[in-house]
Amino acid sequence: MAITPKSSVDIPNTTGIITPITPATTSLANARIGYKNLLTATTTSGAQAMLTPNTWERFVPQGSPFNTPIKFQFPELTQIDYIAIGAHNLYSGLTSNNNPAPVAITLSYATSIGGTPIQIETLTPDSDDALMVLFDAVNAHEIILSFTTFAESTELGVIYSGKSLEMERPIFGGHSPAVLNANTQYQSTISESGQFLGRTITRQGVEASYSWRHLTSDWYRSEFQPFVQAARKTPFFIKWRPDTYEDTVFGHTTGDISPTIMTGGSRLMEVSFKIKGHQDINA
16 A cells, blocks of 8 residues: 655745755655554454553464464544554564574454454565554554464564654755664673673664754644654654665654754754664564
8 A cells, every 4th residue: 555645845945045945755755753552452362462662561472373363453443554563573583493484464454343354565574673564544443463474482562553743854864774773782701811701782772863954833833742742751663764765663762852943034943852772682
């Protein structure tokens, strides 16, 4: 289900001169943030753990292979445009135990609980990084996760679904993708004579900084500020450049998010924040 492109809109630059800045012609050039998790229930035994953002608490499907669809519900018919899964081992869990077969995940939705599934997308993870699937908005009462194969060690940690926040502008040069930017703490063992004896990873994750400029004040206040308030307590998914990369991170901010009015009398705003993302030590 491809996202329908949007037409471009001219905006003024910070100098106040009427020289247009033309954003990308498709919304997929803009970062998407999934912080509104509107799922409230599940009819799959044990999957309740996935409805909280606690990455340590996992749903371990029983059976090998586990071929029963996992179902989650919204309290009512709800408009959604993303499904995201974090803190999973859908790649490493399956490739362990001498089982290299890739797993295929089919995401579907239904307009009623127990209704006929309507397929959104099938994907095959090539890592244990977070997954965030974007699509044109649909009205759903239930979402369904179906898998072709499972390893006995498969774990699923977090699932979000709802309406994503589409940033008003793309991220331009200077960004360091979180999935390539490790934040690791080590414990090294050194002998009395200074010989290296080994190293253990004690904490592992990823980190990145995100920044945007030329945000209109009205958009910031109505669209971005609710995310700012939610991010004080709740982790979120972010996909920084959906039109080019599948990179998705599930993590939390390292501090408060505060905007700045840009110079030049345009009333445009800029904002940045840092995120620490989840990554298992054995990932």
